[in-house]
Amino acid sequence: MSLPYSEKVIEYFKNPKNVGEIENADAVATEGSPACGDMVKLFLKVDPDTRVIEDIKFKSYGCASNIATASIITELAKKKSIEEAKKINWKQASDALGGLPPVKVHCAVLAVDALKTAIENYEHKRGIVTKKEPTTVKMIRKRLARVINPLTGLDVLKVNFVKEISLNDGKVDILVDLNSDHQFAGNIKEEIKERIEPLWDIDRVEVLFLDQAVKAEKP
Amino acid sequence: MGNRNVYLDNNAATRVDERVVRYMDRFHESDFAVASSQFSHTPGIKAKDAVEQSRETVAKSLGAGTDEIVFTSGGTESNNLALLGIARGAGETKRNRIVISAIEHFSVLHSADRLAREGYEVKKSPVDGEGFVDTEALSRLVNDRTLLVSVMHANHEVGTLQDLAAISAIAHRNGAYFHTDASYSFLQIPIDVKKTGIDLLTADANMVHGPKGTGALYIRKNVPLSKIFEGGYQEYNIRPGTENVPGIAGFGKAVEIWDAEDVRRTALLRDDLKDRLVRGIEGTLINGPQDMKKRIPNNINVSFNYIEGESVVLHLDMRGIAVITGSACFSRALQASHVLLAMGFTHERAHGSIRFSPSKYTVPEDIVYTYENVQDVVARLRELSPVGKK
Structure with missing residues (x-):
């Protein structure tokens, strides 16, 4: 049988390593969306003194190469310092898997992005970012541009899905064009919080849904 | 679960009947x-x-x-x-x-x-x-x-x-x-x-x-x-x-x-598979008419919440079961099924869709084997999935 995938990809697809979530993770990052057909979520546990990634776990929605690359990324990053882990690129992930079909390279890119974002989130959270720029609404929008609305496959800033962003003294309120009982409401809320909360000068992020906002307005 | 080869892609291509093959031989050979x-x-x-x-x-x-x-x-x-x-x-x-x-x-x-x-x-x-x-x-x-x-x-x-x-x-x-x-x-x-x-x-x-x-x-x-x-x-x-x-x-x-009795039997197998999937796997959504009489007898298409179709197809293939998905990952054009999108479904639902199409060569054991494996694969992939409630 000639599958388009290497034996290694198939092996990781069948028996992925480091699957799951880390409770009280030091950093979390999600890239992609079910709407695009690919999504990876990474959880990091980092030693605060050595800055070594002590534990890393993943969850994945997607095809075989998505699952395999996310799994291999966790293996490549485990026990590495965050500085070393930052340098892992998609080519290394692909090589470690014995190569990926060209149309599936984006899966490796996605997993690498998730690792980079998770490390970035960790640095913000620990206040070890090199340049401590104060967060602006513009910066928040830039981060939100990577949250995909699973209903449309577009980022949440497109078609005014994010209706309002307010930033006040480390507190962020984001109003989205969705009711709180929607199938994806929980996921979107979680992802938005995950993108904004780690910023070094942000204390609290609230995601408000249409129905809640309307209720709040009523006396 | 044992091992079987189960071909459920008859809306794409069917096995040519032996009698047809034998009859055709004559027009190649003599x-x-x-x-x-x-x-x-x-x-x-x-x-x-x-x-x-x-x-x-x-x-x-x-x-x-x-x-x-x-x-x-x-x-x-x-x-x-x-x-x-x-x-x-x-x-x-x-x-x-x-x-x-x-x-x-x-x-x-x-x-x-x-x-x-x-x-x-x-x-x-x-x-x-x-x-x-x-x-x-x-x-x-x-x-x-x-x-x-x-x-x-x-x-x-x-x-x-x-x-x-x-x-x-x-x-x-x-x-x-x-x-x-x-x-x-x-x-x-x-x-x-x-x-x-x-x-x-x-x-x-x-x-x-x-x-x-x-x-x-x-x-x-x-x-x-x-x-x-x-x-x-x-x-x-x-x-x-x-x-x-x-x-x-x-x-x-x-x-x-062609025998109409085969059509009737195929429809029963299809109905059986549909019932098993819907009853046995939570979050199974039927794509297409809910009333099985309003669709062809050899087709059922479902989406499983929170997981992607190519993974399902590949896992099932490794267990001998041939089905397809409307997921973009699977298509040559890397686009989700235009049919499911035209029906108003989200991309996610299209990515999670699987088509099962039996034929007169399908036997009841194939349906049981398929259901058991689908149930197992869906559970494994959901365990892995970052979306949905756990």
């Missing part, structure tokens, strides 16, 4: 001459007789006249011939509108695109959440400048069966011709082209346990259809090229031996 006119040599006449016998069988199965059946290389060519052929054959006419549905097979969609590039006005009728053409919307799109309405009888992904008589009435009320791509319903659901009011109908041999590369187009008498490529005078001067005698003979044989 009666291999070009089908020729009655004034030719004996081998040529023998081949011609086989072709004509098939034509009669296929015509009879549709309630058509023998001179209304043209053999082609399959469903795709028949659909091209129907759309492009009527546009070429209509000549100068004020009718420059083509109306199709949004869920047609690529061979109709892309033929319509070609006509749009050539100056035709192409309108696509929407479908509802079960894949049924909205006949009210359709009747608003069809006007007295419409040349052709083309709506498939059964959809290849979700199996939805359209009300052909109603759609034909809309077309004819406006003086337009009516074509239906019946590739996926031919013989599964009996069709009488005269009673239903069909002007052009596509059938494909490989959907009915006949050979690949063989199909037919029913062309009602007096429909002005022109050939779309040039060559000799074969097939009533509508489809040039040496006839595919083994294929055509095999097509006729497949139709001749």
